[in-house]
Amino acid sequence: MKAGLITTAMCLAMFASVCAHGDDSTAALPLTCSVGPVEQTYGNTKWLVYSCEDGRSVVIVSAPGSPANPFVFRFMARSDGYVLQSKGTGERQYTAAAYGELKQLSVQEVAALVEMTRNGAGR
Template identity: 35%
Template sequence: MIATLFIALLAASSSTVPVTEQPALQCNIGPALKQFGGNEWLIYGCADGRSVVVAARAPNPAAPFVFILMPDGNGGIELRGEGNGTESATKPAYDRLSKMPSSGLAALFQEASRANGR
């Protein structure tokens, strides 16, 4: 639910692409639980089968904060972040996610998918 709302807000706030051209992602597959930077994050897969949302899980001091990772169309990953959490908690996660190859994005999606089948 949180991931779906965030995706809709992100699409609505995009200044480079009109909202009519930016499809809203449904990201409610999962969640899987993963540690980044010593804190717990929830991994949700999106209905496009390729994108994921990584949301800070309370009591993670990064909360409220989410990252959206999606293929950039050139073999890489587009990474966006939004929230009001503590930067010292979001930066380690950002550093790790920003260095992730496209195969890592696929692996995160698979983790969320497996968690969804629990």
């Protein structure tokens, strides 16, 4: 369990240095994404979803023990919707399958993920 928490923290930290905050800002500002997690499945792999302090962005971290570990996706809110970013070295077949599902999510579905993290649904 402790190793899983450390891995999750490392995945969350992977984006810490490149987070942008607000609408289309090019200035790198820290964005805390610690609300949650809720467990979801993408690409037949378990992921932990956290929402961010802006109330719109989410970070999706490979679950401890997952073959996709370590890997993290981020839906970064922009004025025109979201940009999906990814980073990590998990097994490609699992991360690619998850990416295929995540890139299909609508603005409303990403907003629903934010609400799930706030309400604790999906645990």
